[in-house]
Amino acid sequence: MADPARQAALDTVRAVRQRDAYANLVLPRLLRERRISGRDAALATELAYGTCRAQGLLDAVLDRCSDRPLHQVDGSLLDALRLGAYQLLRTRIPAHAAVAATVDLVRGELGSGASGFANAVLRRVAERDEAEWVAELAPDPTEDLVGHLALAHAHPRWITQSFADALGGAAREELPAALAADDARPAVHLTARPGAVTAEELALMSGGEEAPYSPYGVHLEPGAGDPADLDPVREGLATVQDEGSQLVTLALTRVEVAGADERWLDLCAGPGGKAVLLGALVGINGGTLDAVERAAHRAELVRKVTGDLPVTVHVADGRESRLPEGGYDRVLVDAPCTGLGALRRRPEARWRRQPSDVAELTKLQRELLMAGIRHARPGGVVAYVLCSPHLSETLGVVTDVVRRSAKAGFDVEQLDARPYFPGVPELGDGAHVQLWPHRHGTDAMFCALFRRR
Numbered sequence: 001m002a003d004p005a006r007q008a009a010l011d012t013v014r015a016v017r018q019r020d021a022y023a024n025l026v027l028p029r030l031l032r033e034r035r036i037s038g039r040d041a042a043l044a045t046e047l048a049y050g051t052c053r054a055q056g057l058l059d060a061v062l063d064r065c066s067d068r069p070l071h072q073v074d075g076s077l078l079d080a081l082r083l084g085a086y087q088l089l090r091t092r093i094p095a096h097a098a099v100a101a102t103v104d105l106v107r108g109e110l111g112s113g114a115s116g117f118a119n120a121v122l123r124r125v126a127e128r129d130e131a132e133w134v135a136e137l138a139p140d141p142t143e144d145l146v147g148h149l150a151l152a153h154a155h156p157r158w159i160t161q162s163f164a165d166a167l168g169g170a171a172r173e174e175l176p177a178a179l180a181a182d183d184a185r186p187a188v189h190l191t192a193r194p195g196a197v198t199a200e201e202l203a204l205m206s207g208g209e210e211a212p213y214s215p216y217g218v219h220l221e222p223g224a225g226d227p228a229d230l231d232p233v234r235e236g237l238a239t240v241q242d243e244g245s246q247l248v249t250l251a252l253t254r255v256e257v258a259g260a261d262e263r264w265l266d267l268c269a270g271p272g273g274k275a276v277l278l279g280a281l282v283g284i285n286g287g288t289l290d291a292v293e294r295a296a297h298r299a300e301l302v303r304k305v306t307g308d309l310p311v312t313v314h315v316a317d318g319r320e321s322r323l324p325e326g327g328y329d330r331v332l333v334d335a336p337c338t339g340l341g342a343l344r345r346r347p348e349a350r351w352r353r354q355p356s357d358v359a360e361l362t363k364l365q366r367e368l369l370m371a372g373i374r375h376a377r378p379g380g381v382v383a384y385v386l387c388s389p390h391l392s393e394t395l396g397v398v399t400d401v402v403r404r405s406a407k408a409g410f411d412v413e414q415l416d417a418r419p420y421f422p423g424v425p426e427l428g429d430g431a432h433v434q435l436w437p438h439r440h441g442t443d444a445m446f447c448a449l450f451r452r453r
């Protein structure tokens with residue numbers, strides 16, 4: 001019998017490859033169904049998520065150790081080889097145990113021919129440790145720092161390059177930490193619903209700690225269990241939301257506006273995390289929020305979480321909704337993006353995203369931000385928010401929209417966003433704000449603020 005932790009990890013890695021599944025949805029279900037808990041659950045989690053994250057590095061090593069090109073290796077066998085190589089390179093499991101356990105898994109599933117092959121490949125992997133393999137396989141860092149760090153930190157090169165571009169002058173010093181942050185297990189963050197509970201109360205109720213920057217934020221210990229099971233979350237007093245998401249939402253609400261301040265719009269609202277925060281805040285002063293979401297099932301999620309707030313949900317394309325143009329005091333455009341800023345929360349995401357996604361998304365982002373600006377009233381404020389630091393999605397879109405707005409006759413001023421992130425250090429030179437996991441402990445959220453004149 002294969003051991004249950006490794007079997008669950010292997011089944012998760014396979015579901016990710018075969019069905020484009022999300023590891024952090026598949027694995028908890030398998031653990032529940034198979035009643036795997038305690039140390040076995042911890043091991044399965046480490047192996048499944050770690051193998052997904054490290055795939056590029058593992059494949060480079062396996063390719064060197066296999067006498068067959070990896071694309072000719074059976075998919076299920078490759079999954080097991082990755083799992084074995086992960087144990088050898090990135091855990092303290094003794095080499096003989098890692099090899100033997102993986103060979104057993106392969107024999108049980110694919111027979112003795114495949115297990116002999118796995119044994120031979122993994123023995124070669126075990127001849128060096130991770131640092132020695134990186135030294136052997138990665139480009140020389142003095143000639144190609146990005147290529148070197150991409151392999152060493154198991155990130156696709158294009159993503160590594162996009163982090164380097166976004167960090168600019170700080171990249172040489174900070175890029176290793178920025179990449180490493182994607183492999184650290186993130187704390188779960190909660191938002192205390194304004195008007196319902198304070199962060200201090202929520203910290204006491206949840207056993208967490210008040211967040212360093214968001215007045216509504218609470219941090220839970222990594223691995224503190226499923227936050228959906230917490231009473232305050234079940235009772236609607238709190239939502240699970242990264243502190244960076246809280247901060248960019250709050251920045252929009254903190255900009256001064258002259259005159260009325262009671263009609264707010266969230267143009268990309270599903271599944272509703274920011275709509276809850278906005279709806280609760282606008283409601284305190286008797287205002288309302290219109291929440292637009294194109295996907296009906298995601299709009300339903302927004303309805304569910306904002307049920308008792310002054311929020312009206314509209315299933316519509318934000319680029320052509322029938323909501324009043326020039327009618328809103330504050331508009332949030334939290335556009336769909338590559339999600340490169342939240343890779344730490346999704347083990348397989350870095351290998352699934354493709355550079356070609358960027359061009360498609362930037363067009364949509366530009367059109368949604370243009371629509372957001374059209375919906376703001378003169379004097380009203382617009383926030384453009386993403387969970388990606390990719391410059392094409394962030395500054396590229398901002399620059400393009402400022403130019404196009406002027407051409408279309410909209411007088412739009414970009415504001416310095418930094419004063420609306422009080423107490424948050426290392427915010428760069430402005431006018432936008434880019435948060436980072438390695439600097440702020442948040443997802444890498446981007447925020448640009450505009451005023452329509």
Ligand SMILES: C[S@@+](CC[C@H](N)C(=O)[O-])C[C@H]1O[C@@H](n2cnc3c(N)ncnc32)[C@H](O)[C@@H]1O
Binds near residue numbers: 268274275292298337
């Ligand atoms: C980054 S998510 C928003 C996250 C959300 N604001 C929150 O805090 O929970 C982007 C959302 O925009 C939706 N979307 C995509 N294209 C859209 C469009 N043209 N109009 C409105 N919503 C759109 C997606 O379905 C997705 O739910």
